[in-house]
Amino acid sequence: xxxxxxxxxxxxxxxxxxxxxxxxxxxxxxxxxxxxxxxxxxxxxxxxxxxxxxxxxxxxxxxxxxxxxxxxxxxxxxxxxxxxxxxxxxxxxxxxxxxxxxxxxxxxxxxxxxxxxxxxxxxxxxxxxxxxxxxxxxxxxxxxxxxxxxxxxxxxxxxxxxxxxxxxxxxxxxxxxxxxxxxxxxxxxxxxxxxxxxxxxxxxxxxxxxxxxxxxxxxxxxxxxxxxxxxxxxxxxxxxxxxxxxxxxxxxxxxxxxxxxxxxxxxxxxxxxxxxxxxxxxxxxxxxxxxxxxxxxxxxxxxxxxxxxxxxxxxxxxxxxxxxxxxxxxxxxxxxx
Ligand code: HPA
Ligand code: ZN
Numbered sequence: 001x002x003x004x005x006x007x008x009x010x011x012x013x014x015x016x017x018x019x020x021x022x023x024x025x026x027x028x029x030x031x032x033x034x035x036x037x038x039x040x041x042x043x044x045x046x047x048x049x050x051x052x053x054x055x056x057x058x059x060x061x062x063x064x065x066x067x068x069x070x071x072x073x074x075x076x077x078x079x080x081x082x083x084x085x086x087x088x089x090x091x092x093x094x095x096x097x098x099x100x101x102x103x104x105x106x107x108x109x110x111x112x113x114x115x116x117x118x119x120x121x122x123x124x125x126x127x128x129x130x131x132x133x134x135x136x137x138x139x140x141x142x143x144x145x146x147x148x149x150x151x152x153x154x155x156x157x158x159x160x161x162x163x164x165x166x167x168x169x170x171x172x173x174x175x176x177x178x179x180x181x182x183x184x185x186x187x188x189x190x191x192x193x194x195x196x197x198x199x200x201x202x203x204x205x206x207x208x209x210x211x212x213x214x215x216x217x218x219x220x221x222x223x224x225x226x227x228x229x230x231x232x233x234x235x236x237x238x239x240x241x242x243x244x245x246x247x248x249x250x251x252x253x254x255x256x257x258x259x260x261x262x263x264x265x266x267x268x269x270x271x272x273x274x275x276x277x278x279x280x281x282x283x284x285x286x287x288x289x290x291x292x293x294x295x296x297x298x299x300x301x302x303x304x305x306x307x308x309x310x311x312x313x314x315x316x317x318x319x320x321x322x323x324x325x326x327x328x329x330x331x332x333x334x335x336x337x
Contacts, residue, residue, distance in 0.1 A: 001336050006301050007290045011328045013094040013311035014087065014275055014286050016219050016242035019118060020067045020100055021278025022083035032069040039069065051281055056200050056251050057170055059281060067103050076117025084125035090287040093325060096134040096315060098166055101151050102143055111154035119161055134163040134316050136194060141167050141174035148182040156189065163316050164192030166219065171201040176208035183213040192216060192316055198223035199253060203230050217242060217314060222253065225261055235269035240314030245293045246284050247277035257296035273311045305333045
């Protein structure tokens with residue numbers, strides 16, 4: 001079995017995926033047409049040509065615009081279902097997806113319309129494709145904490161269906177400290193806590209996410225490597241980092257995948273996972289991220305196996321559920337190493 005086949009077939013989980021970032025241009029066009037919404041591009045090719053970004057904000061501008069064609073519950077369902085069909089082909093057995101309620105409520109779409117469409121597709125994915133899942137809702141950090149509190153309120157009636165809250169959107173100038181109070185309330189309500197930190201922002205934001213928000217997972221976190229004390233802390237606590245290599249490349253967080261410091265991070269004892277972030281925009285789904293990194297920095301089957309195990313260990317599954325998946329990874333590895 002080639003390394004590529006090994007990567008595509010090994011059982012794995014995805015822990016950092018914005019469902020609005022899985023919205024492929026073809027489907028965007030189709031939904032825009034049926035909702036009679038004008039978009040500023042004339043063709044799928046034109047859309048794809050616009051996917052050249054110099055930084056996070058340039059991407060976010062296009063990402064929020066793309067999400068603007070989602071109006072009805074079915075639109076959210078279709079977008080989510082398309083993602084599930086994609087990952088099903090590459091043996092992703094569990095996924096923990098983000099959605100951005102405020103991206104929709106801010107343009108007059110009801111929280112429940114967006115949530116129900118996503119939720120129903122995830123339930124169908126579990127039943128028809130056997131993909132288990134968790135849903136995490138993210139607060140947009142460029143908005144204020146009052147808006148985050150309103151979003152948390154809207155989520156309360158779906159509390160049993162939403163595992164956690166996160167923090168995304170433009171990082172620089174919007175430190176975790178801005179959202180201390182709403183994260184505290186979310187913790188009291190029983191939500192798991194995660195936050196994007198140290199993607200473009202400094203290591204200081206990772207400290208804040210840990211100490212002020214009390215997160216149990218850091219999304220990205222690559223800039224932690226600038227701070228030795230922080231690395232030691234993350235390693236000691238086995239705090240999972242949900243790394244997204246193709247995202248980092250497309251958003252110019254790194255210049256070349258050959259410089260991806262994954263081996264250094266692992267050598268320092270960090271709990272690393274690989275993820276796709278916004279696959280429709282960044283050039284590949286989960287396995288493509290594994291594959292491109294593997295080729296760039298020469299990962300072995302054993303390295304891939306460890307990363308696949310980490311993806312389940314760092315999930316919000318129960319310990320018993322994790323063990324079932326870890327056994328599947330182990331059997332696959334023993335048969336195909
Ligand atoms: N970073 C921050 N916010 C986001 C991202 C990201 O990569 N994708 C969607 N929202
Ligand atoms: Zn992200």
